[in-house]
Amino acid sequence: MPSSDLIPIYHADTGTVREHARIIRTDDEWQQILDKTVYEVTRKGGTEPAFTGAFYATKTAGLYRCACCGTDLFSSADKYDSGTGWPSFS
Numbered sequence: 001m002p003s004s005d006l007i008p009i010y011h012a013d014t015g016t017v018r019e020h021a022r023i024i025r026t027d028d029e030w031q032q033i034l035d036k037t038v039y040e041v042t043r044k045g046g047t048e049p050a051f052t053g054a055f056y057a058t059k060t061a062g063l064y065r066c067a068c069c070g071t072d073l074f075s076s077a078d079k080y081d082s083g084t085g086w087p088s089f090s
Helices: 027-033 036-044
Strands: 006-011 016-021 063-065 072-075
Touching: 006 072, 027 036
Parallel strands: none
Antiparallel strands: 006 016, 063 072
């Protein structure tokens, strides 16, 4: 696989960076895989209304992961209340 098809991904659970294959899908494939809201937010730059998202008030410890590829995004330890209505991370 050419190196341009690999991207470095940080794994918060291990603190390491590993290369992974880039995910390439058509817009139609993403629409079939993701529910409507997740598709609009992740692929089209949309947003949920403030103070309504499933993770807005969540206090559960763990990792937040990308809905498209499962990549670690944030640890719950980095979450704080910014007053914006959306989960915020340092």
